[in-house]
Amino acid sequence: MGQFVESVRIALGALWANKLRSALTLIGIIIGVTTIIAIVSMITGMNQYVAREISTLGAATFIVDREGIITSNDQWWDRRGRRNLTIADMEAIASACESCELVAGRAVTERQVRHGNLFVDDVWVMGSTANWPLIVDVEIEEGHYPTESDNAHRRSVAFIGYDLIDHLFPGISYIGKTIRIGGHEYTIVGNGKRRGSTLGQSRDNYVIIPQSTFEKHFGAQRSLDIFVKVSSIAAMTGTQDEVRMVMRARHKLSYAADDDFEIYTAADLMSVWENFSQGAFLVMIGISSIALVVGGIVIMNIMLVSVTERTREIGIRKAIGARKMSVLWQFLSESLTLAVAGGAIGILGGVLCGWALSAISGLPMGIELWSIIAGILVSGGIGTIFGVYPAMKAARLDPIEALRYE
Amino acid sequence: MLIETKDLWKTYQMGAEEVHALRGVTLAIERGEYMAIMGPSGSGKSTLMNLIGCLDTPTRGTYQLNGRQVATMNDDELARVRNKEIGFVFQTFNLLPRATALHNVELPLIYNGTGGEQRIDMAKHALEMVDLGDRMTHRPNQLSGGQRQRVAIARALVNNPSLILADEPTGNLDTKTGLEIMGLFDRLHVAGNTIILVTHEHDVARYADRIVHIRDGQIEREERGRKDAAA
Numbered sequence: 135m136g137q138f139v140e141s142v143r144i145a146l147g148a149l150w151a152n153k154l155r156s157a158l159t160l161i162g163i164i165i166g167v168t169t170i171i172a173i174v175s176m177i178t179g180m181n182q183y184v185a186r187e188i189s190t191l192g193a194a195t196f197i198v199d200r201e202g203i204i205t206s207n208d209q210w211w212d213r214r215g216r217r218n219l220t221i222a223d224m225e226a227i228a229s230a231c232e233s234c235e236l237v238a239g240r241a242v243t244e245r246q247v248r249h250g251n252l253f254v255d256d257v258w259v260m261g262s263t264a265n266w267p268l269i270v271d272v273e274i275e276e277g278h279y280p281t282e283s284d285n286a287h288r289r290s291v292a293f294i295g296y297d298l299i300d301h302l303f304p305g306i307s308y309i310g311k312t313i314r315i316g317g318h319e320y321t322i323v324g325n326g327k328r329r330g331s332t333l334g335q336s337r338d339n340y341v342i343i344p345q346s347t348f349e350k351h352f353g354a355q356r357s358l359d360i361f362v363k364v365s366s367i368a369a370m371t372g373t374q375d376e377v378r379m380v381m382r383a384r385h386k387l388s389y390a391a392d393d394d395f396e397i398y399t400a401a402d403l404m405s406v407w408e409n410f411s412q413g414a415f416l417v418m419i420g421i422s423s424i425a426l427v428v429g430g431i432v433i434m435n436i437m438l439v440s441v442t443e444r445t446r447e448i449g450i451r452k453a454i455g456a457r458k459m460s461v462l463w464q465f466l467s468e469s470l471t472l473a474v475a476g477g478a479i480g481i482l483g484g485v486l487c488g489w490a491l492s493a494i495s496g497l498p499m500g501i502e503l504w505s506i507i508a509g510i511l512v513s514g515g516i517g518t519i520f521g522v523y524p525a526m527k528a529a530r531l532d533p534i535e536a537l538r539y540e
Numbered sequence: 541m542l543i544e545t546k547d548l549w550k551t552y553q554m555g556a557e558e559v560h561a562l563r564g565v566t567l568a569i570e571r572g573e574y575m576a577i578m579g580p581s582g583s584g585k586s587t588l589m590n591l592i593g594c595l596d597t598p599t600r601g602t603y604q605l606n607g608r609q610v611a612t613m614n615d616d617e618l619a620r621v622r623n624k625e626i627g628f629v630f631q632t633f634n635l636l637p638r639a640t641a642l643h644n645v646e647l648p649l650i651y652n653g654t655g656g657e658q659r660i661d662m663a664k665h666a667l668e669m670v671d672l673g674d675r676m677t678h679r680p681n682q683l684s685g686g687q688r689q690r691v692a693i694a695r696a697l698v699n700n701p702s703l704i705l706a707d708e709p710t711g712n713l714d715t716k717t718g719l720e721i722m723g724l725f726d727r728l729h730v731a732g733n734t735i736i737l738v739t740h741e742h743d744v745a746r747y748a749d750r751i752v753h754i755r756d757g758q759i760e761r762e763e764r765g766r767k768d769a770a771a
Contacts, residue, residue: 140650151638450634453595454695455623455651457616534595537634 138463145468148440149475156472159436162429163476163516164483166422167509171484171501173418176491177411179499184407191400194235194364195269196374198227198381200357202396203406216394218357221345223384224263227360230380233373236363238266241348241356247341248314249302257298258340259315261348261356267293269361272342277309277324284323285344290351292320296328296338315341318351370399426512429476430520437469437524448528449536458529465525466518473517474510481509541604542702542734543569543592548601550587550757561587563757564601569736571702574729576737576748576765584757586707589738593626593705594618606702623652627696631708633688635680635695641667642676645695652699666694670724686717693724697733704728704735710744722747 149156191197201213221239228237240262247257264282272279272293280291292313299308312319320343329337345358364373374397381395441448448461456464485501492499550562561584569575579585590596591603594610597618603611606625613621628634635644645663654662667673670690680688689709696704706725710718725747729735737748745751751763 147638446634447636450636451647451651452619453593453622453628453634454648455619457619457651459616460651534590537630 138467141460141464141467142471144464145471148468149472155436156475159432159472160429160476160479162425162427162432163473163513164429164480166425166429166516167477167480167513168483168487169418169422169425170509170512171481171505172487172491173414173422174505175484175488175499175501176497177414177418178502179488179492179497181407181411182500183498185404188400188403188407191270191403192363193400194367194370196362196364196370196377196397196399198223198360198362198377198395198397200359200395202398203402205406205409213396217385218354219360219381219395220354220358221349223381224358224360226384227362227377227380231362231373231376233365233369233376234362235365236265236269236361238263238269238361238363239345239358240266240361241345241352241358243348243352243356245316247298247302249311252302254298254301254339256339257295257315259348259352260340260342261345261352262342263345266345266361267342269363273327275325275327277322279324280342280344280347285346288346288350289344290318290320290347291323291343293324293326293342294322295326295340297336298339298341299325300338313341315343316351374399426516430473430516433469433472433517434520434524436472437465437521438527440468441465441524441528444528445531445536445539448531449533449539452531452533453537461531462525462529465528466521469521469524470514470517473513473521477510477513480513481506484509541568542571542573542606543567544602544604545592546602548588548591548598548603550584550591550596551599560757562591562598565754565757565759567752567759569734571734572729572732574725574735574737574747574749574765576739576745576751577754578739578742578745578751579754579760580740583754585738585740585754587757588754589705589707589736592703592736593628594621620652623648624699625702627693627699627701627704629689629692629696629704629706629709631711633680633685633692633712635688635691637680640677640679641672641683641691641694644680644691645698648695648699662698663694666698667691669697670694684717685713686720689713689717689721690724693721693728697728702734704733705738706735707738708740708744709737711739718744 198219200216200219204210204213224237224239228234231237240260242258242260244256245259246253246255264280264285267279277293279293284291294308294313298313302313303311308322308325310322312321326338331337362373362377364370378393378397382393385394387394451461488499488501491497545565545567548562548565549560552559552561565588577585577588591598594605597613598611601611602609605621608621610618610621636647642660642663645666646659649659649662664673664676667676670693672687672690672694675683675687680691683691710721713721722744725735735748737745739745746766748765751765753760753763
């Protein structure tokens with residue numbers, strides 16, 4: 135044990151004696167470990183974010199819409215030709231489905247919203263049934279959502295997001311005032327709490343109006359997204375099948391035909407995200423592997439040079455009784471020390487990078503302990519694997535030859 | 541008998557040719573003897589020294605050191621023997637340049653697993669024996685040639701070896717310092733150490749009690765050294 139400590143001591147001394155060389159040697163490992171830590175922390179943060187977001191949908195809710203989740207170009211082409219879902223579809227589901235606790239509908243478009251000379255672009259204008267904001271839990275700060283009565287009478291009322299307050303009514307009251315969307319005036323009846331932005335997208339840039347008003351003003355060109363809240367999670371699959379049957383009957387699909395609509399849940403959205411993040415994870419592994427292998431090769435080269443430089447010293451040590459194992463260990467612990475030092479710097483770098491990226495992009499980030507441990511183990515592994523060959527070369531030196539070396 | 545070699549041969553393959561560096565050397569050395577091995581370059585004295593010092597094994601023949609048959613030992617066993625039985629002193633001192641005198645002397649003890657405190661005590665004692673007690677924390681580049689050689693001698697002594705093997709110990713020293721070092725060897729001999737000196741200079745070999753002349757891989761003749769030298 136004393137010999138191992140001695141080896142590490144010698145290793146640290148040798149590394150410190152050649153600071154510049156040691157620093158250059160470590161670049162590959164540092165990059166490799168930094169990449170691991172930074173990307174894992176970003177993916178973790180994103181996972182937490184996505185899970186939180188998707189969970190507002192709830193585990194007992196699913197969506198029936200025209201296109202569903204698009205993950206490829208082919209899917210987009212196939213699905214854009216489908217027929218729209220309508221309010222009649224929603225009402226059919228509501229009446230036929232027994233385990234559906236809540237059935238709501240929402241259609242979306244993007245428009246500019248004006249008030250006087252001020253305007254906001256690319257606002258999400260959502261025409262929804264009165265119960266929809268309840269399903270997705272839009273928090274009210276003031277006022278109320280458009281009501282069933284508003285829907286029945288196709289009133290031009292609006293529930294606005296905070297971006298509109300910031301841009302159109304900065305510092306002044308807004309309830310009861312009007313905004314203009316696409317040639318029509320709407321009275322503001324309420325607003326949602328501020329939600330902030332993520333992924334560079336603001337989540338406060340929306341307006342909710344009655345679905346019937348939406349249809350009246352924007353035509354029935356937009357497909358309705360139908361939200362179904364089920365009485366219990368256990369009933370999820372059964373209820374989805376029920377709804378599927380209703381829709382297939384309404385669309386007069388034959389037994390063999392595919393669905394021309396989509397039913398999906400928060401879990402499905404989560405799966406899509408997981409596929410993506412798995413892809414990102416694999417890319418990260420690819421990049422960091424390359425950096426680590428390069429870093430390992432650099433370490434191996436540096437150690438070979440070190441062994442050659444210290445040939446005489448190795449001869450002396452052997453002459454006074456160092457066994458092969460001792461010499462092997464001495465040089466192996468040097469490359470290990472080098473690699474783990476690089477790993478430690480890489481961990482620090484990864485954490486800093488993660489923070490920086492998070493601050494710049496607004497993406498959340500979470501540091502995972504396992505990735506730090508992995509960083510240390512991986513750098514230790516690299517140090518061992520790429521240090522073995524030089525260490526064995528040192529151990530195998532003939533003491534007589536080594537003592538003669540100039 | 542501390543050292544007994546019988547018919548030692550050492551042969552090297554140089555391409556297609558066989559080169560015999562030693563051709564049947566038989567030698568007996570008693571504990572406490574002070575012996576010199578003399579010969580011109582190419583005589584085989586370095587090869588003989590390497591074999592006696594267990595840095596190498598003979599192609600043929602036997603070598604018994606302190607009761608152990610050494611000729612057939614493997615690398616690790618040889619390393620142990622070197623550590624415990626042999627104290628080397630080299631012409632070029634061969635100290636670790638970045639380590640203190642104390643650490644240099646400690647080194648053999650580290651390799652046989654001696655514990656920290658005991659190790660330091662033994663190393664200090666060895667340095668005091670060569671009159672360098674006040675230079676323990678100096679590095680080799682802060683020491684004169686003579687002082688470096690004394691550190692090397694302390695290192696050779698620290699494990700209480702059976703044998704001190706010195707290869708041209710004064711070769712890199714000026715005359716005055718050389719005399720000092722040879723005086724130190726005398727003192728060590730008087731204290732009971734067995735010393736083998738390898739040199740090509742007769743002035744140095746004279747200090748020994750017995751001089752063995754080697755030429756072309758064989759012992760040519762023996763000579764009495766200082767003890768019996770004509771006044």
